[in-house]
Amino acid sequence: MSFIIGCRLPVLRKNQVNEDEWPLAEILSVKDILGKKLYYVHYIDFNKRLDEWVTPDRLDIKKLQFPKKEAKTPMKDGLPGSRPSSPERDVTASATSRGKTLPTPVQMIPAHSFLPINLHRHSHVLMFHIILADSTLLSQDSQDSSDGIPSAPRMTGSLVSDRSHDDIVTRMKNIDCIELGRHRLKPWYFSPYPQELTSLLILYLCEFCLKYLKSLKCLQRHLTKCNLRHPPGNEIYRKGTISFFEIDGRKNKAYSQNLCLLAKCFLDHKTLYYDTDPFLFYVMTEYDSKGFHIVGYFSKEKESTEDYNVACILTLPPYQRRGYGKLLIEFSYELSKVEGKTGTPEKPLSDLGLLSYRSYWSQTILEILMDLKSENGERPQITINEISEITSVKKEDVISTLQYLNLINYYKGQYILTLSEDIVEGHERAMQKRHLRIDPKCLHFTPKDWSKRGKW
Ligand code: ACO
Ligand code: ZN
Numbered sequence: 001m002s003f004i005i006g007c008r009l010p011v012l013r014k015n016q017v018n019e020d021e022w023p024l025a026e027i028l029s030v031k032d033i034l035g036k037k038l039y040y041v042h043y044i045d046f047n048k049r050l051d052e053w054v055t056p057d058r059l060d061i062k063k064l065q066f067p068k069k070e071a072k073t074p075m076k077d078g079l080p081g082s083r084p085s086s087p088e089r090d091v092t093a094s095a096t097s098r099g100k101t102l103p104t105p106v107q108m109i110p111a112h113s114f115l116p117i118n119l120h121r122h123s124h125v126l127m128f129h130i131i132l133a134d135s136t137l138l139s140q141d142s143q144d145s146s147d148g149i150p151s152a153p154r155m156t157g158s159l160v161s162d163r164s165h166d167d168i169v170t171r172m173k174n175i176d177c178i179e180l181g182r183h184r185l186k187p188w189y190f191s192p193y194p195q196e197l198t199s200l201l202i203l204y205l206c207e208f209c210l211k212y213l214k215s216l217k218c219l220q221r222h223l224t225k226c227n228l229r230h231p232p233g234n235e236i237y238r239k240g241t242i243s244f245f246e247i248d249g250r251k252n253k254a255y256s257q258n259l260c261l262l263a264k265c266f267l268d269h270k271t272l273y274y275d276t277d278p279f280l281f282y283v284m285t286e287y288d289s290k291g292f293h294i295v296g297y298f299s300k301e302k303e304s305t306e307d308y309n310v311a312c313i314l315t316l317p318p319y320q321r322r323g324y325g326k327l328l329i330e331f332s333y334e335l336s337k338v339e340g341k342t343g344t345p346e347k348p349l350s351d352l353g354l355l356s357y358r359s360y361w362s363q364t365i366l367e368i369l370m371d372l373k374s375e376n377g378e379r380p381q382i383t384i385n386e387i388s389e390i391t392s393v394k395k396e397d398v399i400s401t402l403q404y405l406n407l408i409n410y411y412k413g414q415y416i417l418t419l420s421e422d423i424v425e426g427h428e429r430a431m432q433k434r435h436l437r438i439d440p441k442c443l444h445f446t447p448k449d450w451s452k453r454g455k456w
Helices: 088-093 217-227 252-265 322-339 349-372 382-389 397-402 421-433
Strands: 009-010 022-032 038-043 052-054 119-123 124-130 178-180 183-185 202-203 236-239 241-249 279-288 291-301 309-310 312-316 406-413 414-420
Touching: 052 421, 202 217, 241 252, 241 291, 252 279, 252 291, 291 309, 291 322, 309 322, 312 322, 322 349, 349 382, 349 397, 349 414, 349 421, 382 397, 414 421
Parallel strands: 178 202
Antiparallel strands: 009 022, 022 038, 038 052, 119 124, 124 414, 178 183, 236 241, 241 279, 279 291, 291 312, 406 414
8 A cells, every 4th residue: 555645634533422423534644563554644634633644444544635736826824724723523522612713793782671670681681781891892803812723934932933944854743652650641732852762662750850862771870869859940829739830941051941841741832932031930849758859840931922931831741631721821920910910921822822811811801700790780890900909810802701601791982791601600610629829828929030041
């Protein structure tokens, strides 16, 4: 069997509920192992992290499609015929389930729902109205700042968003498995570890200094010399077993570069950029008797002209979907609060990044709105600016979240936020599940004014 790279055909895979399905996939590479062929496939409508090597019996050769000629012209967002950042289908469904990928048109509310009471029954739904005391609001395209659509390449992050190097090599995962402390990690994407390490079955990392080693023996030898039991830098937060360390990308270059290499394994839409000097790294750890184990991190530019308060953010896979991502996000906004600034994550966001930010923004804003008290029987009032100042969430992200939640209504020249019973109950349920929270009292952080320092 000989296939042309770039051909498409249905390939057998198991879906999330372990059922067989045959999604269309593109063949990116072929290799021969002991006379047996393996094919590296990208499932067209799925995120690249699901790309994998498959045996020939999983290919539906009868339905093979040859590459179309016009597909060879470079596309805006990567390679011909590929959708490098297409979310997993289940994720897409939940990300857009409310259909809020575009600004929601402002809706009129019937007059009878404006009785001078705060809680009001309307169409069997309990409504809570808040006056949004902004006279102009929705003229700007607030989606631009917070959706996951890739923007033009920019050299602004330690892992810079730039697809121009997205060739056949960097499109494929190159590291099979990473051992990090007690975890084995399966990388999702390419990471520029030295070429000679890519043929290893397992790449070993020192879980404390993140140095990479080619064998268990080398790691054991390293561990006899490496004294670190926590990330370098200052511990600026500790509550219970959770700590945050602040690491200067200039002072701890080796650690920062090793962290970027590890992070790249799980970040697709960014290209590694070796100059870590302009960044700070905030590493979150969980403590046990053996030391402070890395759970996740985010990087942050020392100075951002675009109000970015996060460049890259990652929860290591063994810790994902347990609330640590939102804990990292919450921490990033606590830093912004101490700085007296509003902030926003660097764009583009990944599919999972968008889900996590959406969830954090929604919960944070709803918390504020539901705490508003009415005075003298009047409906409570708040402005976008006030929400932004209290939360440190940039104005554009506040607006896009209110639109995403479909809270904004317009009536007689006034914007009204309508909190339905569903919204209130959903929010209360979600908050009961949100156990991991940052305690600002445990944060010991003094921001530096990097602009006064000449060089970082
Ligand atoms: N499928 C569906 N929903 C998901 C998934 C998933 N695989 N992962 C997270 N979510 C949702 C959760 O349901 C949760 O929402 P909810 O509380 O309303 O239910 C929300 O996202 C956050 O979940 P957490 O458990 O707090 O987040 P987690 O620890 O999993 O970390 C993160 C989220 C950091 C985005 C993680 O998925 C990750 O590291 N991904 C790889 C790197 C990446 O994409 N980073 C963001 C890039 S954008 C940037 O760097 C600025
Ligand atoms: Zn070490």
